[in-house]
Amino acid sequence: MSGIASETMAEHFADRLMAAIAERNSRVCVGIDPVPERLPSVLHPPEGRWTERSISEAFEEFCSRILRAVAEHAVVAKFNSAFFEALSPLGVGLLDSLISTAADLGLLTILDAKRSDIGSTAAAYARAVFGRYPADQGAVPDAVTVNPYLGSDGVMPFLTEADDLGAGTFVLVKTSNPSSAELQDLDAGGWPVYRHVAELVKSWAEDRVGESGYSSVGAVIGATHPRQLAELREAMPQCPLLVPGYGAQGGAAADVAAAFDADGLGAIVNSSRGIIYAHAQERYEKRFGPDDFDRAAAAAAEEMRRAINDAIDV
């Protein structure tokens, strides 16, 4: 997919993100996390035996139909690398192709890879995300997620590569999972660890602020922690927030309201399983047939869009 970057990513990441939120009046990020067992039965292989090829084909149909269906209700598609790596090497090509599909549908894309390593290796990861060997191989996402445990030199190579492309980076600050407190909430001199991480992220963000007032360096903060979300929104006023954990993980619209600024900008809220597997939820199962998993996903995305907009009164 060489050329995607230069064609569509000249503008500053945060400016593109905030413009898309305003234009579509949506703050929904759809997480594309396919697993064979949870695909709708119409996509299962005839004999029930999965092969690498049949999984790849089923993932492709599932994900591309979901993307087309949710495109008008969402602003961002977030692809979790894990689910495609589990199907490598076919998964790599599929991920590239789906990132392109999402971009063609007008969605911004995030590669949720949560990468981290020492500087020289982080540079190789940044290369893997934003344009592979020999040059500009692979689809280029609009942003990537990284893990901060190694500190600045593990994050900088991502920021530098992203800068060149007008892309963005979301750093894990306070994650949505139940055991996030074990490390992230340790009290270090009156501040939890995640608050120290937020200060680092803030410092990386300051040099990278676009016309929207937001930086290309953002933060990941779970919807499952509404109090911390409010605290961190205030602590990092220039950082776009990627808020996962809505829906299946328990976050509700009221919980994420604090992520947004007074104009309803500054954040996107992710739901993965709650949208892409909506077809298996009782409330949608009744309304849609087994082949209408994409319409169920669209309904769930639209419902989420409205619930968040209602909660922040935009």
Added chain:
Amino acid sequence: MSGIASETMAEHFADRLMAAIAERNSRVCVGIDPVPERLPSVLHPPEGRWTERSISEAFEEFCSRILRAVAEHAVVAKFNSAFFEALSPLGVGLLDSLISTAADLGLLTILDAKRSDIGSTAAAYARAVFGRYPADQGAVPDAVTVNPYLGSDGVMPFLTEADDLGAGTFVLVKTSNPSSAELQDLDAGGWPVYRHVAELVKSWAEDRVGESGYSSVGAVIGATHPRQLAELREAMPQCPLLVPGYGAQGGAAADVAAAFDADGLGAIVNSSRGIIYAHAQERYEKRFGPDDFDRAAAAAAEEMRRAINDAIDV
């Protein structure tokens, strides 16, 4: 590479690792981190223009010759996923094939992927590492590295998958890079954050101790922090230590001595660039021709083996 697991990995990871260290009297882990620019000139393409195919072929020749040359001096080959992801999708197949080559040469293998995510996604990553869809696709490494920032539920899926295979997991505790202190050294109630992480790792390790007295759950601690290495060796007596940062990053044999127990067991020390790019170092450049990069790597590995053994007096 279906079947590798069942054929060679029945025994407990730590027992296999300690037996290999004792048998070969080596504590050397060779890091396989190929980048096109640093390959010996004899492997560069004729016109100097890299293509995806020519990089893949050059990586394959470079890495497999290095593996064959260092196999008698080292115990473990550590493959850093980043450098192969930067060449995806060809990199995925190459990584699989090199893990198999290393295993055939009698080396244990570590996939240095530093993965982390919430539980359901960590399970997909564990799947990607230890046997892909539909079942047992891809080469299975003996161990994987993971990042602890998300806490227990981000790590558990790796431990569970590893348990089933007799494989191991190394958790980042105190990394070798210059900015590791930013988060890892924050003082949290009298202990630095990395020490709290060590306690978590210790608790995960306790249920997984083999006959050697070591657990299948280990820790990554940089050679660049000799004081912390001694502190953590004592704090986590059952954890095998993976000690990166030797050589190019500045760690010396005396710095890593504290990683070992009284029998000279319990740890492996990694050097990547210092071994695989030895051909470009002045001291080896004089002794070996430009095509003898593998012999230069073998000489560097053997020198490292002896320097460490001298430092711990075994």
